[in-house]
Amino acid sequence: MDLIDVREVRVAASRAELVFGDHEVPLAGGSWLFSEPQPGVEGLVDLTGLGWEPVVEHPDGGLTIAATCTLERLRKLPHPLFAFAVDALLGSWKIHRFATVGGNICLALPAGPMISLTAALDGVGVIWTADGGERRVPIVSLVTGVRRTDLRHGEVLRAIELPAAAAAARTAVRRISLAELGRSGVFVIARADADGGFVVTVTAATPRPRQWRFAAMPSAEQLATAIDSGVADWYDDAHGAPDWRRAMSLRFAEECRLELLAQP
Numbered sequence: 001m002d003l004i005d006v007r008e009v010r011v012a013a014s015r016a017e018l019v020f021g022d023h024e025v026p027l028a029g030g031s032w033l034f035s036e037p038q039p040g041v042e043g044l045v046d047l048t049g050l051g052w053e054p055v056v057e058h059p060d061g062g063l064t065i066a067a068t069c070t071l072e073r074l075r076k077l078p079h080p081l082f083a084f085a086v087d088a089l090l091g092s093w094k095i096h097r098f099a100t101v102g103g104n105i106c107l108a109l110p111a112g113p114m115i116s117l118t119a120a121l122d123g124v125g126v127i128w129t130a131d132g133g134e135r136r137v138p139i140v141s142l143v144t145g146v147r148r149t150d151l152r153h154g155e156v157l158r159a160i161e162l163p164a165a166a167a168a169a170r171t172a173v174r175r176i177s178l179a180e181l182g183r184s185g186v187f188v189i190a191r192a193d194a195d196g197g198f199v200v201t202v203t204a205a206t207p208r209p210r211q212w213r214f215a216a217m218p219s220a221e222q223l224a225t226a227i228d229s230g231v232a233d234w235y236d237d238a239h240g241a242p243d244w245r246r247a248m249s250l251r252f253a254e255e256c257r258l259e260l261l262a263q264p
């Protein structure tokens with residue numbers, strides 16, 4: 001789509017060039033930015049010229065994923081959860097080739113699968129602030145609502161850090177959409193950590209990611225009670241009614257719990 005208000009597209013080559021005018025916004029893969037009118041946007045600052053290494057694997061097993069890492073690149077990582085999350089974005093290979101992990105998180109749709117993935121693996125967003133500084137925010141709290149994040153104007157998501165322990169944990173995942181090729185209505189990822197901890201993350205069914213952490217494997221009742229009493233705002237849109245999203249989230253969380261219990 002032609003963005004008729006856009007007067008300038010700058011390709012940033014260094015951090016010094018990441019200074020945003022009042023009406024300038026970051027451009028990553030452009031798969032959403034160019035898909036609908038962007039009233040008020042007069043300039044785009046392309047992040048893909050910054051040359052960030054897409055994925056850095058650390059000796060301890062932790063990962064740093066650049067915000068500009070494409071979904072196509074992410075899918076090549078051996079962890080099965082990565083491919084599952086990429087495939088949950090039901091775009092063609094053309095979209096996966098351009099759409100970025102950071103763009104998906106910053107767009108902050110409830111059905112953002114990169115939000116699901118990185119929140120579930122205790123991802124921490126590295127944010128470059130407008131004054132040249134840096135701050136870190138867990139992805140689970142970086143996304144604050146539908147199309148809302150903790151990012152201020154002029155801030156850029158630089159990377160997502162995944163700690164080794166979470167990346168190595170056993171996981172179980174469930175996802176459903178109303179239509180066969182529809183957007184996610186419920187996305188649940190559970191994690192069994194080596195220290196015995198259990199973490200369940202619900203996305204798509206709620207306006208923002210929701211997470212419950214247990215020091216040990218909870219009972220079915222403990223898990224259901226925690227989730228049910230913790231969410232008062234099951235999401236309501238064309239991709240699913242709140243009562244369906246609640247029911248499926250509870251069912252999937254229990255299925256994931258049983259799956260992880262059954263694994264050695």
Ligand SMILES: Cc1cc2nc3c(=O)[nH]c(=O)nc-3n(C[C@H](O)[C@H](O)[C@H](O)COP(=O)(O)OP(=O)(O)OC[C@H]3O[C@@H](n4cnc5c(N)ncnc54)[C@H](O)[C@@H]3O)c2cc1C
Pocket residue numbers: 025026027028029030031032033034035047067068088089090091092095098099100101102103104105106107109111112113151155156157158183184
């Ligand atoms: C067929 C199709 C299916 C889709 N399905 C889904 C889906 O299921 N779920 C979903 O969530 N989306 C979906 N999308 C929307 C979109 O393609 C994805 O969210 C994609 O991951 C966005 O990434 P991008 O790099 O193209 O972002 P862009 O379009 O470049 O940017 C998206 C937004 O994020 C901001 N931004 C980008 N990078 C940064 C950064 N590093 N720091 C700060 N702000 C930044 C931009 O300013 C913009 O506001 C779909 C799109 C298509 C065409």
